[in-house]
Amino acid sequence: MRVIGLISGTSIDGIDAALVEIEGAGYAITVHYVDGLTYPYPTDLKQQITQVCAGHPLAMADLATLDDAIAHEFVQAAQALMAQAGSTDLVASHGQTVFHRPVEPGNRLGYSVQLGRGAAIARQVNCPVVSDFRRADLEAGGEGAPLVPIVDLCLLSHAQQRRCVQNIGGIGNVTYLPPWPQRQAIPPKVLGWDTGPGNSLIDIAMTTLSEGTLTYDRDGTWASQGTACLDLVQQWLKHPYFAQPPPKSTGRELFGWSFFNQCFPMAQQRGLSPTDLVATLTEFTAAAIAQEYLTFLPDQPDAILVGGGGSRNPVLMDRLQAYCPDCPVMSTDVVGLSASYKEAIAFAVLGFWHWQRFPGNLPTVTGATLPVVLGHLNYP
The missing domain is CATH 3.30.420.40 (ATPase, nucleotide binding domain)
Structure with a gap:
């Protein structure tokens, strides 16, 4: 068909x-x-x-x-x-x-x-x-939500590897795939949930700071020119959503304009430049994903496969790799899925x-x- x-x-x-x-x-x-x-x-x-x-x-x-x-x-x-x-x-x-x-x-x-x-x-x-x-x-x-994990199971599971399939769209979501040897009729227990912000806060920042001329950080250009404020990242990671165990889902209602409108004054009070703010939100996105893995996964993955717009942001991918140093972080393109x-x-x-x-x-x-x-x- x-x-x-x-x-x-x-x-x-x-x-x-x-x-x-x-x-x-x-x-x-x-x-x-x-x-x-x-x-x-x-x-x-x-x-x-x-x-x-x-x-x-x-x-x-x-x-x-x-x-x-x-x-x-x-x-x-x-x-x-x-x-x-x-x-x-x-x-x-x-x-x-x-x-x-x-x-x-x-x-x-x-x-x-x-x-x-x-x-x-x-x-x-x-x-x-x-x-x-x-x-x-x-x-x-x-x-x-999320609904994609069952498809990840069919298309991206591995006979020996534990894999995390991380989508980074506006909101981030993860699928945890245990090994599935021989593709038996009964699949392994798959876990999945929304990890928090994906590109949503970065996109809002770009729209705001560029006065509408830019809607996303192409190639991570702004983030690469800024310095992340780690104190703010740690403060934002204390949001109650990150303590809530799966199954859980979220959206722009939580990590959208209202959240950004709280973040922006904090950044201004610390004298962050526009590129510093974008770098900080990029760092926050990567740190949130890694924290969710450490908190809720039964085992850490052997590989992290990333899809969505965030996979095309080299700074975000590099920061996620830095937070997950023991396993390779790569685009799903590498394993044959667009x-x-x-x-x-x-x-x-x-x-x-x-x-x-x-x-x-x-x-x-x-x-x-x-x-x-x-x-x-x-x-x-």
Whole structure:
């Protein structure tokens, strides 16, 4: 089956689209990456999404318009990829997360909102579309995130190595993969959770400090010119989220504008330059990931494989390596899985599994009470 996976993550830097060919069933699948592209949001739409994620109020009529506008851009991304790489049998669309509330004490279910409704995409691309992937896990008492670890298990596990697969998008999340020799039918116990900030705080700092002319730290250029304030890093690492044991998930609601608005005055009081602040936030991201490993992993990994936009930031990768000196830190590109389109590929697989009615969540990761089939199938 040829499947297109679509996702725009918490960085809101565009829609990643990946076309893959998948064969097999359940865990016994082979996935061949065909082609991918990143389709940028129009500037005004990106700004509106960013404002909603930051908590700006929105009338219901405006929310409906925004939902349709995002769906239209997802259609454009899918059609651009099909024009480039050929037709598809199925589209799997994660959509654009604009709100995420983890499970809370008192038996309160988690809540997560992804805009870009699948029915509108299916109608316009004239192809079945699987969407709304998080709902079934949430309804089963899970966090609804992270959902990619089960795909990491199939595509990146190793017969002898313990591996951490670290995604660094807007938010960071880790998959811990014990060795899986001989690929038995029963996989090992996989762990996974959101490690905290990924690129979100760095991106916000770049947007703020450059007065909107830059939206991310390309090649870690600003961070490489600054000096990190380690006292601030240690202070930020005392945030209660880092003491909370997995399963856990987070988003821009916690590590977004509100957190940055607390960090910025602290940096100004210490006389940090703009590049110093970006260096400090980069250091914080790497330190948070390493601290999560030391605190919650049963064993330290033999290798760390990094995907997402953070894998293209050499300063962030170097700082993560410095915090994890005993195992190599490398891009998933090194082991044959596109770091740039890893998340889009993962949702293509989750869409394929929905088609097969194969459960796509891992209760050990999300905290759900049982494995469930993820997503809702929309026909054109």
